[in-house]
Amino acid sequence: MIRCAVIGASGYTGVELAALIARHPQLELGKVYVSAASVDGGKQLSQLHGRFLGLLDLPVTPLTDDELAQVGKQHDLVFLATEHQVSTQLAPTLLAQGAVVMDLSGGFRFADAEVYPKFYGFEHEQPELLKKAVYGLAEWNADAVKTADLVAVPGCYPTASLTALKPLQEAGLLDDVQYPVINAVSGVSGAGRKASMTNSFCEVSLHPYGVLGHRHQPEISDQLGRDVIFTPHLGNFPRGIVATVTVKLAQGVTAEQVSQAYHKAYDSSSCVRLYDEMGQTPSIKNVVNTCHVDIGWKVDEASGHAVLIAAEDNLLKGAAGQAIQCANLRFGLIDFPFESGAAL
Amino acid sequence: MIRCAVIGASGYTGVELAALIARHPQLELGKVYVSAASVDGGKQLSQLHGRFLGLLDLPVTPLTDDELAQVGKQHDLVFLATEHQVSTQLAPTLLAQGAVVMDLSGGFRFADAEVYPKFYGFEHEQPELLKKAVYGLAEWNADAVKTADLVAVPGCYPTASLTALKPLQEAGLLDDVQYPVINAVSGVSGAGRKASMTNSFCEVSLHPYGVLGHRHQPEISDQLGRDVIFTPHLGNFPRGIVATVTVKLAQGVTAEQVSQAYHKAYDSSSCVRLYDEMGQTPSIKNVVNTCHVDIGWKVDEASGHAVLIAAEDNLLKGAAGQAIQCANLRFGLIDFPFESGAAL
Amino acid sequence: MIRCAVIGASGYTGVELAALIARHPQLELGKVYVSAASVDGGKQLSQLHGRFLGLLDLPVTPLTDDELAQVGKQHDLVFLATEHQVSTQLAPTLLAQGAVVMDLSGGFRFADAEVYPKFYGFEHEQPELLKKAVYGLAEWNADAVKTADLVAVPGCYPTASLTALKPLQEAGLLDDVQYPVINAVSGVSGAGRKASMTNSFCEVSLHPYGVLGHRHQPEISDQLGRDVIFTPHLGNFPRGIVATVTVKLAQGVTAEQVSQAYHKAYDSSSCVRLYDEMGQTPSIKNVVNTCHVDIGWKVDEASGHAVLIAAEDNLLKGAAGQAIQCANLRFGLIDFPFESGAAL
Amino acid sequence: MIRCAVIGASGYTGVELAALIARHPQLELGKVYVSAASVDGGKQLSQLHGRFLGLLDLPVTPLTDDELAQVGKQHDLVFLATEHQVSTQLAPTLLAQGAVVMDLSGGFRFADAEVYPKFYGFEHEQPELLKKAVYGLAEWNADAVKTADLVAVPGCYPTASLTALKPLQEAGLLDDVQYPVINAVSGVSGAGRKASMTNSFCEVSLHPYGVLGHRHQPEISDQLGRDVIFTPHLGNFPRGIVATVTVKLAQGVTAEQVSQAYHKAYDSSSCVRLYDEMGQTPSIKNVVNTCHVDIGWKVDEASGHAVLIAAEDNLLKGAAGQAIQCANLRFGLIDFPFESGAAL
Known part of the structure; x- marks a missing residue:
């Protein structure tokens, strides 16, 4: 079992990630986080997303400095469903802790740091990481994803x-x-x-x-x-x-x-x-x-x-599913969850 | 022509009022206001509600104290599409200025002031006005509306x-x-x-x-x-x-x-x-x-x-149309606007 | 594995049944049928419901007399997602063939046959079966469902x-x-x-x-x-x-x-x-x-x-899911599929 | 007052036409028709479109041969909200009766009859009328519309x-x-x-x-x-x-x-x-x-x-409004109905 964390779990993409991990037979859902300042910190994930009542009744942990110091040690795989710039700030720490990082923001999607001021409104402070990140378009970059420690999940x-x-x-x-x-x-x-x-x-x-x-x-x-x-x-x-x-x-x-x-x-x-x-x-x-x-x-x-x-x-x-696809590739897991739910 | 003002014009009810007044052959649209603190002050009404581009291209005036000192003097009829308590604060001033007031909030719908702390969360400071206000359910209270200076338009x-x-x-x-x-x-x-x-x-x-x-x-x-x-x-x-x-x-x-x-x-x-x-x-x-x-x-x-x-x-x-119905009754106007628009 | 058929598979309830059966680890999807006269006969189920492309690519079989003669012999469990009167006509045959029948129509929901002319517009010709049918409100009639051969799945x-x-x-x-x-x-x-x-x-x-x-x-x-x-x-x-x-x-x-x-x-x-x-x-x-x-x-x-x-x-x-609940009870299966899908 | 008929009044475009005509101060709504075979014949227009209850309570007349013999004599202006080929069949009769025709179908939108078999599935039998019809894109062809007897209202x-x-x-x-x-x-x-x-x-x-x-x-x-x-x-x-x-x-x-x-x-x-x-x-x-x-x-x-x-x-x-625009141009009427209704 691969132990997974989700940072930014209160959003729509974050809760989809949590739900997919919880249903995946080879992934284990560890902690789910929101930013330390969020009003959602301390609530149950199912309180924010009523659909998951009884299914995802775990607390949403505020990502304090103390928590951040442990995330990449306590989990094998960390999904970032955070703002672009926040992802660029978190990823180096998590990678240094030994975790694999799947970033769903745009923070690592360009090899060229010069794109960021123009299209994202901030200076990118990790230009060397940009070069290491693999663009996780699963059908086209599967081989690179299999060995990547930092995957930029596409928009x-x-x-x-x-x-x-x-x-x-x-x-x-x-x-x-x-x-x-x-x-x-x-x-x-x-x-x-x-x-x-x-x-x-x-x-x-x-x-x-x-x-x-x-x-x-x-x-x-x-x-x-x-x-x-x-x-x-x-x-x-x-x-x-x-x-x-x-x-x-x-x-x-x-x-x-x-x-x-x-x-x-x-x-x-x-x-x-x-x-x-x-x-x-x-x-x-x-x-x-x-x-x-x-x-x-x-x-x-x-x-x-x-x-x-x-x-x-x-x-x-377009987000959480492709991140799981990339996780499957990276850790050699089964081809979950490419099935369909209900009919309408 | 009866000259009309709308206070609270940025909201859905407020802009409906403005549009109905503008189309009414016997009403004239004067100024439209938002609270002095609103970010919408100074914008065009049609900028807030793009549907009215070219049709309601008038500025939304911030209701400063100076403006408030004139509203009821510059207009025969003032519609309040404001928060409940705000209506209770504005109405006495406007009435004293000689305007007829149609209040679309719940501020004057009860003869008994004791309802307000329990259901509206504030102490009503105009208990005597509560007794004078006429509940404007047009089909049932037409006679009273015809002579009312303060109409509480129903919820x-x-x-x-x-x-x-x-x-x-x-x-x-x-x-x-x-x-x-x-x-x-x-x-x-x-x-x-x-x-x-x-x-x-x-x-x-x-x-x-x-x-x-x-x-x-x-x-x-x-x-x-x-x-x-x-x-x-x-x-x-x-x-x-x-x-x-x-x-x-x-x-x-x-x-x-x-x-x-x-x-x-x-x-x-x-x-x-x-x-x-x-x-x-x-x-x-x-x-x-x-x-x-x-x-x-x-x-x-x-x-x-x-x-x-x-x-x-x-x-x-349920709001602006019934307010116009009451205005028609109060000023002896034609039976506008009881027509239908488009089909779907 | 319990082998299942669905009659009336082209409708919304029918395809939900097929999808739930296909995902259920202890149920096996056999044939899916439409009435012999249906224009949908012979098409792929996934052609009628594009969502299931690649997932339910099986043909929709017209329920001819020859087919009907085999349904209850080839399947352990038959779900009827058919019109009320059609269900009353099919159930005796299927039961005689030895199949368990879950009827999702109203055809067997009343012990008293006199309800049918008034509320369903036809005379019920199986009054004795009405008395044997168990109303499948799963949380309330679980014990009776466990031994029923004919379950009237509630509306x-x-x-x-x-x-x-x-x-x-x-x-x-x-x-x-x-x-x-x-x-x-x-x-x-x-x-x-x-x-x-x-x-x-x-x-x-x-x-x-x-x-x-x-x-x-x-x-x-x-x-x-x-x-x-x-x-x-x-x-x-x-x-x-x-x-x-x-x-x-x-x-x-x-x-x-x-x-x-x-x-x-x-x-x-x-x-x-x-x-x-x-x-x-x-x-x-x-x-x-x-x-x-x-x-x-x-x-x-x-x-x-x-x-x-x-x-x-x-x-x-309200239909297919409760029918599967009843099937789980009847055949002693796991508590599938009481999980949630995606978040919005 | 210009007396108007609408043929094809049961559809969405037809009833919009009827409603616009009824509200237009210089147009008078005469008869509204459906095809002789339609199940809607004889009903009230407001029965088909409940929105117009009390507003358009006129009968929908089946367009029998006897009726057709009178339409263009009883009305100055006939709007065709009919199938493409039906329009091509009705227009010559109506024009011969002296009416102006506004056709909202595609029946007269091309000068070249050869388009019809390929894109509309029928041979056009009025190639000479095709050349006379004016394409009613009001902002671009206003001058031609002013003198046209047959206007092809654009798609x-x-x-x-x-x-x-x-x-x-x-x-x-x-x-x-x-x-x-x-x-x-x-x-x-x-x-x-x-x-x-x-x-x-x-x-x-x-x-x-x-x-x-x-x-x-x-x-x-x-x-x-x-x-x-x-x-x-x-x-x-x-x-x-x-x-x-x-x-x-x-x-x-x-x-x-x-x-x-x-x-x-x-x-x-x-x-x-x-x-x-x-x-x-x-x-x-x-x-x-x-x-x-x-x-x-x-x-x-x-x-x-x-x-x-x-x-x-x-x-x-895209249909009825532009047809009225063309009618306004053709008969020198006021610039109705370019106003807006309600706000959402």
Whole structure:
């Protein structure tokens, strides 16, 4: 049994992590933490998230200095579901204590520290750790994850976008000049668990945000190796992401080649499901509450364009689920939890 | 033209008031205010509520002491969409300035000042004004409203509940002993425009609240003249209320008598619509964005029970619309705005 | 391994059954059927319910006469997720073939055949089977279920209502005269998987239906042993039920007695969760996608009333989940699947 | 007063038309029709759409041959909210009777009859009328509409897409080679009022459809004068469209030029609202139940791309509202109904 801690357990991603660990036959849930200043410290996790009453009745521990001095010694694996900068501050301590760290923030997703002031608003103080961190896109970086001590779990939008784009980019099927255009809609949980007017029930309504300036744009570009246009939207549902990607194909690329690229990339994956037939397109309802990412596509050979669709649960394949995938790879565990829950 | 001010214009009820006034052919929208401390002071109303861009592009004025010294002199009619205690503090000043006051808070809904410490958490300092205030349930207190200088516009739940119950109670059709049981579900806008975890999109889900202790229970009882059990619920929609009321009828009361009581009470009302046939029950979608309250009922003569249904828009018939109804009565205006908007 | 069939697998309850069986370590999913006339016959179950792509990729078999002749021989346990009258026609054959039958319809929920013409619109042709069938309210009829060959799995509303009411009724805490008043709101999946204007996205809106005439009223009354008033409502969400029950208590009953009755009834249950503190009331979001039923209550000793709240997933504890509970009891299996899935 | 008929009044667009006509001070609502075979014939319009109880209590007349022989004689203006092919069959008769016809279907949107077999599934039998019909994009074709007897009211997606794109295309600001990429999400009412599994409440979930083959793609291309990639999505809300358009700008185009193009095109429009500041992006909630189309944009001069956003109510500016706009132009009426209703 691998003993796990979750720091930042009061949020939506944090409690998903706790729930997945608790159900995983080879992981053991140790302590769960919130920041020392949080009003949630000392409460039961199930008090914050009523759904887990009777299931996750463990206390949420304030991460005091004394606690922090022990976390990486008491646990084999620490998940960070914390703010970006907080992750960069915690990771060195935890690594020094001997723990493996899975960071779900953006704190270690770029090799280049110069991204941080521009897109994250802070100077990164661990540039050497940035170089050691492995980007945990599980289907593409499995080998590196297997030996990594610090995994930067990808962002929710990048996971969907890259899962759709990488097979075509890697196979050389995309036009070199025209930028892939990514439009994505996310459920409100992507904004985290906090009181704000933006997340207020009566204010939520479908609209784009962060136009031409969202921090997931450089993440996608960095991992894809080319520029993209990425426009995120807030949708009026709690969880799930649909990303619709429009690409110009390289000269002469056929629908068959596109199909082959996807099957080659994902036929052995337990997590990615392919929709060859566009009669049924990937949809929020088919992936929510699961660790699947569903991929569909359609090619117009005449004009040389393709539309690619990816759907995932932003909190699972887009966050906690992929973190567990990485933990499975790192510790050689079974392929949990790629199963589906209930039907609607 | 009657010149109107709205105090508390940044909230959902306040902006509805401003919009109704602006469209009313006999009302003129003067200034709209927020509290002097509000972060919204100085913004455009349409900046706070994007829907009104180009339509309500007027500034939201901070209600400083200097401003307050003029409000009731510059306007014939002042609507208070403020916190309960704030209303009790503002009303005397405005009345002394010669304005008519429509208070949408609970600050003047009870003749008895002793209700306030228990249900509203403050000592009422205007007990004499409480006695002068008229409860503005428009279909029942029209005559008193016509001459009132201070109208206590009813709460959203009491409006729905009383509209359903009063015709039967006044006609002596209800059993004396058994309490009417009111279950109601309200949209989230009923909680006001503010950032809170309770109103947060991902936290909203159908559930009861304020069980056996909500402040609208004494308001309903007081106006009905008898005890009731009232259980409010939060629903996962932005606006609208459905109240379902179960009553024991007096011995021998027939379905025909119930029907007659409703038609006698409301056949001449432009605001109340009666559903004789329960094939189509009152429903949120039929009343939202309108000033209607829809009433349906069904009687089981065998067991002597009836189920009464009321549906309304909590922000309109349950607040701003009824305030305008009272203004129409008070100033002898046309029967605006009892029309319906768009279809879904 | 107990080999299971599901008849009526294309519907929402049917596919939940298939999914629960597939995940249950001691149940084996055999064939899944639809009626011989269904357009869904021959398709993959995962084609009808895209969520189960890769997970339930088995064909939906048309239930021809030839197939029917084998179902109860090829399977130990048959779940009927069929129309009421169809269940009454299928059950005798399946029982004669030696299978245990769990019927999720209303076809065997009443000992008295005379209920059927009035509330179900058909004459029941198996009055002797009605007397043998066991009502599968798992927390209350466990002993009878353990030896039953035909289990009538309770309706969704009755499960919620009876779980809230029976502890107080059995303990003699309710007033004898006044009817318990049950108001419940159900998600749209309760109406089944079919195209209809009523279920059409743009038509759905909170409203009551079946007022004073719903077929779950006699079911609740029959199992409770007394008359009730039951008013169901359609809510604008896909799954879940909240039932709010108002009762007059017997003379002198205390809050403490009510609490003790609940704890006595359910402290050993893995499925029922009690909310002693009304600060957190039972809510759709805490039970959806789980087999829990959450119970909260509040007592007003002064007036002698109590409000009881029950929340459940209508498709799980209200249907498929309770059917699996009954299967566990009948075959002495582990206490699966009373765990929770994801957090929102 | 211009006397108006609506054919196809039972649908969502039809009833919106009836409601707008009834409120318009210079239009008079005559008869409203459904097809002779419809089950809705003979019912009250307010029975089909409960929202209009007391407001639109007029009968829905079956359009028999006898009725059809009179429609264009009894009315000055006939709105067709009918199926595409039905419109093509009705229009010649109505025009011959002397009525002006506003067709809300796609039946007359293309000058070239050859589009119809491919994208609409039928041979167009009125090629000469196709050439006479005026495409009613009100802000761009006002002069032609003023004298047209047959107006093809634009589709919902084309209205949003063209309103965003035409100012830049007409000003020569777009790159000639790269296709504009349009992603749009529509509320479910866009699929019409009918029972279907696709529209069924529990089946609706955000997903793309009609990928690279939707019939609004040629409509947009035809009116814009160049190819586009258009991907529509179904969203989980009843009404509204957000279209997000990504374009490559012509060499050296500045943000200032883009802004000027929009202001030049729309500063005098009562219907189009411009969002210069992307802090507040166009959003469903700001336009639903209104005839506005809101436009926002952002330019990245470095890479030479722009993202354009359009939001509208698909049933109003995207259908019935624009039809009334065209009627106002055609008959020289006031600028009704470009006002907003309630706030949420």
